[in-house]
Amino acid sequence: MKPVLVPFFIPHLGCPHRCIFCDQVKIAGARSVLPDPAELRGRIAEYRSAAPGRALEVAFYGGTFTALPIEDQRRLLEPLQPLIACREVQSVRLSTRPDAIDPGTVSFLLSMGVTTVELGVQSMDGQVLTRSRRGHTAADVERAVSLLAEGGVSVGIQLMPGLPGDSEERSLASLRRVLALSPSFLRIYPALVIDGTELADLYLRGEYRPLSLDEAVSVSKKMLTAARKAGVPVVRMGLQPTAELEAPGVILAGPYHPAFRQLVEGELMYDRACELAAGLPAGSEVTFAVSRGKVSDLVGQRRLNVKRLTERFGIRVAGVREDDALAEGEVSLTARESERM
Template identity: 40%
Template sequence: MDLDEALALGRGPYELAYFGGTFTALPSPWPEAFLGLAMRYRERGLITHVRCSTRPDCVDEPSLALLRAQGLDMVELGIQSFDDEALKTSGRGYTGDVARAACEAVKASGLALGVQFLPGLPGDRPGMFASDMRIAADLEPETARLYPCLVINGTPMARMWERGEYEPWSLKRAKVELSEVLPVLWEKNVRIIRLGLAPEGTLEGNILAGPWHPAFGQSVRGMALLKILRAEIVRFGKKPVCLDVPRRYSGEIYGHGRELAPRYFELGVPESSITFVDGECFQLS
């Protein structure tokens, strides 16, 4: 369905995203043409928000401000990491300082900031991803996407992996690492809009190695919630009789396939003591 058909059928409103390329590096008149198209549908009420993705070494405040004036609302930067060694080993072509400066430029231009990271890149070492997330949280982006690094058939990374020069994270490590940093981002009100690659098209058949699972995000969010609730139960100081959980977390609190239910039982919170309620607050009693 194209935009005209959606408009005629009364669909929407929608957000429009220009992804899959380096939007801010496109030569004129392409950015103006794409944003002009979005504006025409925005004026008719079909489009309410426009975002793009780009590299951190392809932005500057004046050009971003111009794109904002033409109707762009958000820029998602493919940061991948702030670590210079990992960026160099992975052939990204910029430094951590450039990535940080790009984040500041997006915010200074008046655009909303989104960040994207690839934990487990070549050059990774213990503690690096956690450090990246602390830096990201301090920059206070509006959104974040976290894609644990996968080895995809036909890519330079696949050749590195075949030569034994790169080993991606295991699924277990990826779940643990990401679940430990989510609270750091949540504390700064960063909205996590993607955890792991979506199971699209022929992706799964071309993954040679790495931590991919169709319910990866559900598992990670469940583990992060468990970590937070465990700390609160310890702070509570006694065995709780009841745990009230906001209903919107009902699909995540136990993780994927109820994998975390035994962990709650070990904490003294069996399923019979958990109640899903309307509202936004967890409550121990």
């Protein structure tokens, strides 16, 4: 069973500058203030009583944790030590930048019981990194991942297709370089234009065009397929819908959808269903089977996939059922020719 996440947002704290696409306050709606030890302990206790018996994982998101002054890092991690020692907290994760990891940082994180580090990588393409003013290189990513992995820290990597200078080929090339580092997991967040960012200025001046929703789904689908082939889980696709993010005027443009992952999974299912349905006589009555929990992905939002399959192949989709014998994402089909034919 997955641990219950106890999240603490520290928007932009530790960040050496603002990357052109980023406004963590608008995305997560949290204050840029370090939680004090009492707040940390209080929140953990709340989650403990809401989920008795479940493992807890404390997570610090939204800033550059390892670029905070060391006394602030201690202020956040030291109150956790007794809770880690008595197994009240099972694991700790934090997010940071690749250029804010060095051997001393890794030793410190290990001494404080940090188990997972998420690196904001966004791209491995030099031009994209420069134009997004990330301030680090692909070599920094490779160095950071290898230092963390050598220390036994689990590494997650965040990628952001669709930044200035990016293309589908560059996004896929970035993904291949990242997969070669064997990260523990990935997150894929297609770039959005958030009000007040430098990317918004570029967009409003007509100097940046974000991906359309279809383009973002298409590149994310290819990325998800490649990651699955490499055995690397993609734990999130698209930003978490929040009231702050969805407030009018926050997202100026870009491929936002509150169920972005379902769109991507639905497209993958549709592709697989097309392969299976190709060559069936028109009028066939078809029942699809999918792995557990994937019926709505195959059916598609507003039954889009069923409608597309019906129109494209002239078949009748009699139903979609779960089959526990199928591996995750697999689809099978049984067909009966129409008796009228």
